[in-house]
């Protein structure tokens with residue numbers, strides 16, 4: 551006799567409710583092929599709330615407008631994987647681009663935006679690198695945003711586990727910029743002070759005020775639908791200074807996704823606003 | 836792509852750690868050799884200089900630190916990269932290791948990603 555297949559306790563309906571919540575709040579889609587992620591990602595949350603099944607959670611989400619619970623569910627579903635100096639060659643290239651931009655405008659303060667910064671490794675890497683490269687230049691303005699309030703809160707704390715702090719970070723940098731705190735390592739105040747962290751949703755919020763020389767939006771757009779991606783590209787393109795560039799993740803491209811951006815002529819692998827694109831009116835530029 | 840495999844000498848008095856490290860390193864296409872203390876490690880380096888040494892600190896016979904000093908004093912034909920890999924995770928230990936000529940430093944426990952990223956940082960992967 552064949553043992554009965556263990557019942558799948560989650561109905562497709564519950565997964566749909568939860569996937570729709572994620573998409574409504576962040577633009578991130580969880581296709582049917584990755585629906586299993588919902589179950590594994592939400593297991594700790596179910597336990598914490600004393601719920602047995604995703605159906606109960608979905609019913610709760612539908613019943614009342616508990617914003618805190620919704621935010622918690624969304625946070626748990628977001629992929630927040632990151633590491634220091636991720637795609638090292640790309641980070642180095644950003645350093646080179648920043649140097650050339652700084653050399654072209656020696657007294658100007660460079661502005662960078664890390665959009666979808668997760669727990670802060672990306673903007674902190676840039677801050678360390680630019681400090682090491684440009685001791686004499688004005689300190690760059692580095693804004694870092696993420697849709698996840700908990701990720702931003704963690705980023706602001708500058709606190710990383712031993713595993714996180716070792717991944718990608720050279721030991722000399724670690725001891726220069728971090729100090730031990732129990733089992734963790736915490737970014738020194740002078741490093742944290744170089745990055746402004748704030749919550750920001752790329753899909754619904756307007757671009758940050760002002761214009762940027764370099765915008766990083768790496769490993770964020772992958773699970774957006776094509777129309778949402780196009781819209782986010784428009785937001786980012788409009789936030790570029792003339793001559794500014796956008797940096798995407800190693801496996802991402804603008805080709806075939808938007809008419810507003812094209813491969814940068816100055817910096818290989820980066821993207822620039824197309825010459826015939828009207829830049830956003832510079833009301834607050 | 837044709838690539839000559841790099842050799843890594845894993846130096847640790849714990850057989851379990853050596854086994855875990857070997858498994859990860861072979862997965863990264865390294866040729867692995869093992870030594871159980873600093874003395875054995877020095878002999879292994881004199882016999883054949885590895886590309887990189889993954890080095891424990893606390894070991895009987897000869898510690899990782901004594902090995903590193905002896906290694907950097909020796910006149911081997913090539914200079915192997917040295918990645919300390921130890922439970923010692925205090926600032927003073929890390930500084931002393933760098934001072935003595937370590938190129939990188941892994942605080943145990945480590946996983947595949949940590950080791951891989953540290954090997955990348957010393958240009959070995």
Ligand SMILES: C[S@@+](CC[C@H](N)C(=O)[O-])C[C@H]1O[C@@H](n2cnc3c(N)ncnc32)[C@H](O)[C@@H]1O
Pocket residue numbers: 575576577578628629630631632633636665666667668669672695696697698701750751752753767768769770799
């Ligand atoms: C995989 S992480 C990438 C982190 C970092 N950029 C990197 O490459 O290492 C993706 C991040 O994008 C954020 N994100 C997802 N949708 C977003 C949205 N609509 N607006 C802003 N951030 C979003 C997630 O919260 C997550 O922290």
Ligand SMILES: [Mg+2]
Pocket residue numbers: 847848849891892893894
């Ligand atoms: Mg030991």
